[in-house]
Amino acid sequence: MNVDRALQQLKEQGHKYTDKREDMLRYFDQENSYRTARDLLENMRENYTNISFDTIYRNLHLFVELNILEVTELEGEKHFRIKCDSHHHHHFICLDCGQTKEIHTCPMSSVKQELQDFAIEDHKFEIYGKCPTCQTA
Amino acid sequence: MNVDRALQQLKEQGHKYTDKREDMLRYFDQENSYRTARDLLENMRENYTNISFDTIYRNLHLFVELNILEVTELEGEKHFRIKCDSHHHHHFICLDCGQTKEIHTCPMSSVKQELQDFAIEDHKFEIYGKCPTCQTA
DNA sequence: TTTACAAATCGGAATCATTCCGATAAAATA
DNA sequence: TATTTTATCGGAATGATTCCGATTTGTAAA
Numbered sequence: 001m002n003v004d005r006a007l008q009q010l011k012e013q014g015h016k017y018t019d020k021r022e023d024m025l026r027y028f029d030q031e032n033s034y035r036t037a038r039d040l041l042e043n044m045r046e047n048y049t050n051i052s053f054d055t056i057y058r059n060l061h062l063f064v065e066l067n068i069l070e071v072t073e074l075e076g077e078k079h080f081r082i083k084c085d086s087h088h089h090h091h092f093i094c095l096d097c098g099q100t101k102e103i104h105t106c107p108m109s110s111v112k113q114e115l116q117d118f119a120i121e122d123h124k125f126e127i128y129g130k131c132p133t134c135q136t137a
Numbered sequence: 138m139n140v141d142r143a144l145q146q147l148k149e150q151g152h153k154y155t156d157k158r159e160d161m162l163r164y165f166d167q168e169n170s171y172r173t174a175r176d177l178l179e180n181m182r183e184n185y186t187n188i189s190f191d192t193i194y195r196n197l198h199l200f201v202e203l204n205i206l207e208v209t210e211l212e213g214e215k216h217f218r219i220k221c222d223s224h225h226h227h228h229f230i231c232l233d234c235g236q237t238k239e240i241h242t243c244p245m246s247s248v249k250q251e252l253q254d255f256a257i258e259d260h261k262f263e264i265y266g267k268c269p270t271c272q273t274a
Numbered sequence: 275t276t277t278a279c280a281a282a283t284c285g286g287a288a289t290c291a292t293t294c295c296g297a298t299a300a301a302a303t304a
Numbered sequence: 305t306a307t308t309t310t311a312t313c314g315g316a317a318t319g320a321t322t323c324c325g326a327t328t329t330g331t332a333a334a
Contacts, residue, residue, distance in 0.1 A: 014309095014310090015310080015311095016300080016301050016302070016309085016310055016311065017301070017302090018300080018301075018310095018311065018312085020311090020312085021311095036291090037291075037292080038291085050312090050313065050314085051312085051313085052312065052313050052314065052315090053291090053292075053293090054292095054293080054294080054295095054311095054312070054313070054314085054315095055311075055312055055313075057291095057292065057293075058293095058311080058312085059311090073210040073213070076210065076215070076290090076291080076320085076321085077290090077291070078213075078291085078292090092252055092255055092257075094255075095258065101251075101252070101255065103248055103251055103252070104251065105244045105247045105248050105251065106244070107242045107243070107244040107262070108264075110242045111240055111242050111264060114238075114240055114241065114242065115229055115238070115240070115264065115266075117269040118229055118231075118238065118264075118266055118267065118268055118269065119266045119267040119272050120229075120264055120265075120266040121232065121265050121266040121267070122264075122265040122266070123262075123263065123264040123265065124261060124262070124263050124265075125244070125260075125261070125262045125263075126260065126261050126262075127245075127248060127252065127255075127257055127259075127260040128257075128258050128259040128260065128261075129252075129255055129256045129257040129258040129259070130255070130256040130258070131255055132254040132255065135256050151281090152281080152282095153280090153281055153282065153329080153330050153331070154330070154331090155281095155282065155283085155329080155330075157282090157283085158282095173320090174320080174321080175319095175320085187283090187284065187285085188283085188284085189283070189284050189285065189286090190320090190321075190322090191282095191283070191284070191285085191286095191321095191322080191323080191324095192282075192283055192284075194320095194321065194322075195282080195283085195322095196282095213291085213292080213319090213320080214319090214320070215320085215321090
């Protein structure tokens with residue numbers, strides 16, 4: 001997912017263009033890691049002094065709904081990151097800095113046999129720890 | 138993990154016995170599914186009219202620390218269940234009733250090769266959906 | 275079996291993330 | 305440009321969780 005494509009998708013689905021939306025997407029595109037609503041708010045405040053939490057959350061949820069961002073819950077707080085383009089995969093998530101590394105192993109195919117009568121709606125496979133950078137810091 | 142063993146473990150580690158602690162453990166032992174602090178509170182109120190959230194949370198955290206309960210975050214709320222005895226495994230979790238089913242597939246061994254320089258501290262593999270009972274209900 | 279003390283509990287206030295709402299402002303379109 | 309729809313703001317409300325001072329209760333030692 002890149003910013004221009006996301007913006008186009010917004011327009012196509014009847015949502016309005018705003019500078020704030022573009023900047024939010026650019027923020028996640030640059031960060032390329034899991035960030036909280038507060039992280040985003042603080043970054044946005046640099047250019048939009050009075051931006052409100054309502055705007056932050058409304059757009060975060062919109063982006064998740066449109067599959068532009070993905071979300072996970074870490075230590076009681078939602079964290080968002082731009083959705084990866086490539087094929088299905090999972091993430092190692094650094095608990096210090098939020099950086100991620102793609103994991104290409106996914107056990108779902110073998111799991112489905114174990115869950116014949118269950119309606120699978122979603123799954124989460126995440127590995128937590130410290131990335132090389134945060135280990136030395 | 139069973140109730141008596143948990144109570145003994147509490148005692149061994151210098152924690153005091155209280156009826157409430159025993160009843161909390163019995164609740165999770167019976168339920169055998171992911172329950173919230175509020176679920177527990179409401180159940181406990183039947184016998185202890187004035188039990189407080191402080192007591193609920195303090196003990197939930199203690200139990201997690203002592204490895205008697207395990208915790209996961211579902212839809213912004215922490216859910217607790219009694220820790221399984223058997224060997225390492227993961228869970229299918231029913232999003233309606235919180236019932237779980239053990240999944241015996243775990244991809245961590247193959248994943249470790251992908252994460253040579255990363256310090257792995259924890260991992261989560263959960264499958265969400267509807268259990269057979271909740272599908273028909 | 276009392277005593278003494280640390281741990282546990284209560285009640286309620288505080289905190290923190292998130293959501294909601296009414297009023298205003300800005301984008302899109304005719 | 306006028307109209308309509310969506311977005312934003314500011315601030316209040318909500319809901320889970322935590323904190324705190326005062327009180328009570330296990331427990332171990334006298």
